[in-house]
Amino acid sequence: MPLASIPSPSQGVWYLGIIPIRAYALCIVLGVIVAVWLSERRWRARGGHKGTIVDIAVPAVIFGLIGGRLYHVITDWQTYFGSRAIKEPYQALFIWEGGLGIWGAIALGALGVWLSVRRRGISMSAVADTVAPGIAFAQGIGRWGNWFNQELYGSPTTLPWGLEIDADHGGEPGVLYHPTFLYESIWDVVLGFALLFAGRRFALHHGRLFALYVAGYTVGRFWIEGLRIDPVGGVDHAVTFLGMRINQWTSIVLFIGALIYLWATRDKQGVEVVVPPSATADPAHQADQADADSPDTPTEDGDPATAEATGKTTGDADTPKADGSGNESLREESGDAESGTPDTGTAGSERAEGGTPDTETAGSERAESGGTEDDRPADTADRADDGDDRAEAGTGDRSESVKKEKNSR
Numbered sequence: 168m169p170l171a172s173i174p175s176p177s178q179g180v181w182y183l184g185i186i187p188i189r190a191y192a193l194c195i196v197l198g199v200i201v202a203v204w205l206s207e208r209r210w211r212a213r214g215g216h217k218g219t220i221v222d223i224a225v226p227a228v229i230f231g232l233i234g235g236r237l238y239h240v241i242t243d244w245q246t247y248f249g250s251r252a253i254k255e256p257y258q259a260l261f262i263w264e265g266g267l268g269i270w271g272a273i274a275l276g277a278l279g280v281w282l283s284v285r286r287r288g289i290s291m292s293a294v295a296d297t298v299a300p301g302i303a304f305a306q307g308i309g310r311w312g313n314w315f316n317q318e319l320y321g322s323p324t325t326l327p328w329g330l331e332i333d334a335d336h337g338g339e340p341g342v343l344y345h346p347t348f349l350y351e352s353i354w355d356v357v358l359g360f361a362l363l364f365a366g367r368r369f370a371l372h373h374g375r376l377f378a379l380y381v382a383g384y385t386v387g388r389f390w391i392e393g394l395r396i397d398p399v400g401g402v403d404h405a406v407t408f409l410g411m412r413i414n415q416w417t418s419i420v421l422f423i424g425a426l427i428y429l430w431a432t433r434d435k436q437g438v439e440v441v442v443p444p445s446a447t448a449d450p451a452h453q454a455d456q457a458d459a460d461s462p463d464t465p466t467e468d469g470d471p472a473t474a475e476a477t478g479k480t481t482g483d484a485d486t487p488k489a490d491g492s493g494n495e496s497l498r499e500e501s502g503d504a505e506s507g508t509p510d511t512g513t514a515g516s517e518r519a520e521g522g523t524p525d526t527e528t529a530g531s532e533r534a535e536s537g538g539t540e541d542d543r544p545a546d547t548a549d550r551a552d553d554g555d556d557r558a559e560a561g562t563g564d565r566s567e568s569v570k571k572e573k574n575s576r
Contacts, residue, residue, distance in 0.1 A: 171327035172343050175336075179315035189263045191312035198308035199228055202301030209297045215441040219287070223294065226279035234275025236260075238268030242413055264316075269306065269388075270417055292374035293439040299380040300362040306384075307355030313348040321345025321394035337397075345394045354387035373435045374428065382425035385418040392418065 179190045207220040240259045243266070245251060247259045258264070277295075284291050313319045317336035321344055323329075329343025338344065361383065366376050392414045397405070405412050 173328055173330045173346055173349070175317045175331050175333060176315050179317075187263075190315035192263055194312035194315070195267075195309045198305030199224070201308060202298065202305035204301075205304065206298040206301040209300070210294075210441070213293065213297065213441050215289070215293075215297075216443075219289070220294075220297070223280055223283045226283050227276045228279075230279030231272040231276030232262065232267070234278075235267035235269065235272030236262050237275070238271025239266040241271075242268060270414075270421070273302075288443045289441055290439040292372070292377075293441050295374050295377035296366065296372060299377045300359045300366070303355045303359035303362060303380060303384065307352045307359065310348045310352040310355065314346075319348055319395060319397055321347040321350075321391075322396050344396075347391050347394050350391050350394070351387065354391065355384070358383045358387065372439060373432050373437070375432055378425040378428045378432075382422055382429070385422040385425070389415050389418040389422075 176190070181188045203221060203224045206224075207218075210220045211217060236259075240247060247254050247256050280294060280298075281291055284294050317332055317338075320330055320332055320338075323342050324345050325343065326345075328346060328349070330346040330349075332338025332342075332344055334340065358380065362376060362380055365371060365379060371379060392412055395405075395412070407413075408416060
C-alpha cells in the first residue's frame with residue numbers, strides 16, 4: 168500500500184429535493200464567473216464600456232458549451248454510436264456526465280464572441296487579448312470537475328500524489344494513477360499569471376496575447392495528454408496516429424499556428440477599437456456611459472461645467488476690445504452726453520474717444536469758430552458756458568473711469 172495518495176470523491180452529485188447538484192457543473196460555472204470577472208476588469212482598464220464583457224460572455228458560454236460537447240462526441244463517437252457503443256445515442260446530450268473538448272469550446276465560443284463584437288463595432292483582437300488570462304484560470308478551475316467524476320486520469324504511478332480511482336470508474340485496487348486533472352489545473356493557473364505578466368510587460372495587442380495563451384496551453388496539454396490512458400476515439404482504447412493521441416496532434420497543429428500568428432503580427436501597429444465609434448454610447452449601456460463627443464464628457468481641463476464657467480469668466484473680463492473702439496461704458500456715457508447737449512456733448516465724446524482730456528483746447532476751437540463771447544447774445548453765451556461746464560464735468564468723470572480701467576488691466 169502506498170504511504171500517501173490523493174483520494175477521489177465518493178460522489179459527484181448531490182440532490183436538492185429532486186434537483187441534482189453536480190460538482191462537474193459547479194466547477195464549470197465557477198470558472199466562468201472568475202473568467203468574466205477578471206476579463207471585465209481588464210476591459211475597463213483598457214477604456215472599454217462597463218458590462219461589455221458580461222454581455223459578450225452570454226453567447227460565448229452558450230456557443231462554447233455546444234462546441235465543447237460537439238468536439239467530444241465527434242472524437243469519441245464510438246461511445247455513443249455503432250455496434251460497440253456503451254451509451255445510448257441520446258446520452259450524447261448529457262453534458263453533465265462530463266465530456267467537453269476545449270478545442271471545440273474555444274472555436275465555437277469564439278464564433279459567439281465574433282457575432283457579439285461585430286454588432287457592437289469593437290475589435291475582436293482586443294477582446295481576445297482581454298479574455299485570454301481569464302480563460303486559462305477558468306480551465307484550471309473547471310478541471311476539478313474531472314476529479315469529482317473520476318475521469319481523465321493518467322497511467323499508474325508510485326508517486327506520493329498518486330490518485331485513487333474506484334473500480335466503477337476503471338481503477339484497480341491498490342493502484343494509483345497520475346492525477347492529470349491536477350497537473351493541467353496547476354499548468355493553467357500558472358499560465359494565467361504568466362499571461363497577466365506578459366500583457367503588462369510587453370504590451371501584447373492585436374491578438375498576440377491570445378496567441379501566446381494558445382501556445383502556452385498546447386505545450387502543457389501535449390505532455391499531460393501523453394500521460395492519460397482514458398480511451399479517446401475508441402471504446403476500450405485511445406485512437407492514436409504515429410504513436411500519439413488525437414489531442415496531442417491537435418496541440419501540435421495549434422501550437423504551430425500560434426507561433427505563425429505571433430511572427431506575422433510582430434510589427435503590427437494601430438489602434439484597436441474598445442469603444443464603439445458611433446456618436447452615441449454603447450447601445451447596451453446608454454444610461455451610464457457618455458461618448459467622446461457628448462457634452463457630459465469631461466474635457467482635457469477637467470469637468471465640463473468648470474470649463475464652461477472659465478470660458479464665461481474669460482469672455483466677461485472688462486478688457487478693451489481689439490477694434491480700438493474703447494470700453495462699452497465709455498460709449499454709453501458718450502451717448503448720454505450726446506443726448507444732453509448736441510454741440511458740447513459731441514465735442515466731449517470726441518475728446519473721450521480720442522483720449523484728449525484738454526478741454527481748454529477744444530473750448531478755444533469752438534470759440535474761434537463761433538466768434539468771441541462778447542459778439543454772441545447773452546443767452547447763447549450762457550448756454551455755451553453751461554455746455555462747457557457739463558463737458559468738463561463729463562470729461563473728468565470719464566478720465567477717472569479710464570484711469571481705473573488702466574489700473575485694473
